[in-house]
Amino acid sequence: MRSKSGILLHAIGLVLIIAFSLFPFYWMVSSSFKTQAQILASPPQWFFTPTLQNYADIFADAKVVNAIINSLIVATSTTLLAVALGTPAAFALARYEFKGKSDLWFWFISNRMTSPIVLALPVYLIAMYANLLDTHIVLILIYLTFNVPIVVWIVTDQFKSIPPDLEQAARLDGADQFTIFRKIYLPLGAPGIAVSAIFSFIFSWNELLYALVLTRRNVQTAPVVATSFMSGYELPWGKIMATGTVIVLPVTIFALIVSRHMVRGLTMGATK
Amino acid sequence: MRETTVKPNRGYGRWTPFWFLAPAVLTLFVIGIYPTIFALVTSFRQYNIARPREGFPFVGFDNYINVLSDSTFWASLLLTARFYITVLPIQLVLGLIIALLLHKPGLGLLKSLARVVLVVPLATTYAVVGLIGRLIFNREFGVANQFLDVVGIGGIDWLGSQGGAFAAIVIMDVWQWTPFCALILLAGLSMVPGEIEEAARLETRSKLAMLRYVQLPFLLPSLTAILIMRSADVLKLFDMVFVMTRGGPGSATDLVSIYIQRVGFRIFDLGTASAQAILLLILTILISRLYIRVLYREVN
Known part of the structure; x- marks a missing residue:
């Protein structure tokens, strides 16, 4: 039924989508294998002899290595905390009707919509008075403002799909609510919990504004260090792009794993 | 409650949901609401930490009056709005084309x-998008x-x-967020029976x-979702623009989040x-509120 030219156009369109999605990413990765001279060449070179020097440089740079470790510490801790706090809340929201439930939903969404700059100002002052500036803990806690909602949203959805007869059987055996949560909901909800944890990790790993404002020397995260290369007279482009690649690669792999859920994660479940 | 046949006997009172919710709600209260109240109180004070000797006296609505009569603040809001109405149509049209290509049968x-x-x-670190932008442009x-x-x-x-910088951040935003529109619209298209x-x-x-007549009606919820989500995201937009232009040159890319950040942490x-x-x-x-009213009405 379909003409040959129709199929060809469709294929060209799809190839263009792939090129569009990957080009800036490709340009970053390929630039990370260039020498400074190759990057500064005008017009830009598409074919060149690659070098690993930039990667050798950044992994020898304590600042970059520390930043990646800091990012790992912060993103992992905040994700674990968000899951620990969010899953019980999701259980309550999926299973019970109670007064103020819709207000609670609303509050969670507002957290997703709010600009970080709104909280960055007061949290900066509070952290300053509490001597918490430039510590992991302040970032771990503030990242919970977007991570707990994301876990609650995705996991509530998952918990709602667990058939109620399972827990009725358990209840006849005398299991209390906490046991039901632990023995039935947590294992059966594991896929949703994993997806929400991955999102939480991605968002924390990518965050810049809070990290920029709340850290100094010791706890700078990877995005902060990458942007800090952007000052000075001659920019070390190769190092910058290598650092960018190292930052983006792990989250891209994570994102590809949860690609089917990407929209759900970004819209907090408004569209399935 | 759903189950009426089995009488709750253990750990089942009115307060059960409360115990499950308490840790999350309490945490969000401490890290979300408390700072917000702190910001509210600060907004009624003269509070310049570069000049601590002057103290932090309460000044009533002075700050608000200053802000509302500050033409730079209005300009940054206006620029944010201009940015929104520039990127959105591009993202919607490109997103729709992509969604239609992905919806079309064949070439699995x-x-x-x-x-x-x-x-x-979508997954690329926003700050790194800014770094890539600096290189590409x-x-x-x-x-x-x-x-x-x-x-x-x-x-x-x-x-x-001025024009070049604005165009550059528009292009990078279109690159990063067109897939978001495409995927939401694709979800809408697959709702057509x-x-x-x-x-x-x-x-x-x-x-x-x-x-127009078959698919559009099914796309309307997706379109509303995009309109609202993107407006919130543009108000939040900071990382990519900060890295690429710091709001400049002049005030060409001085979006509202960038401007507030500068007033707070540079001045x-x-x-x-x-x-x-x-x-x-x-x-x-x-x-x-709009988001909830429009999108969650049917869910809850």
């Missing part, structure tokens, strides 16, 4: 590949000018000129008529910045 493998790589821009050795050379336009000073689509295909060969006038942040929060709450 290529289609799955295209669908998967759409996630790459460099005047001398940027690849953007190399592309334009091919069509005979030469030597645009993207990040050094197969038999209706088949029947319509027999009636008309016009793709446009198909889109250290936290009283004024807090008043601006509270106004931004009010705007966001209005948008969230």
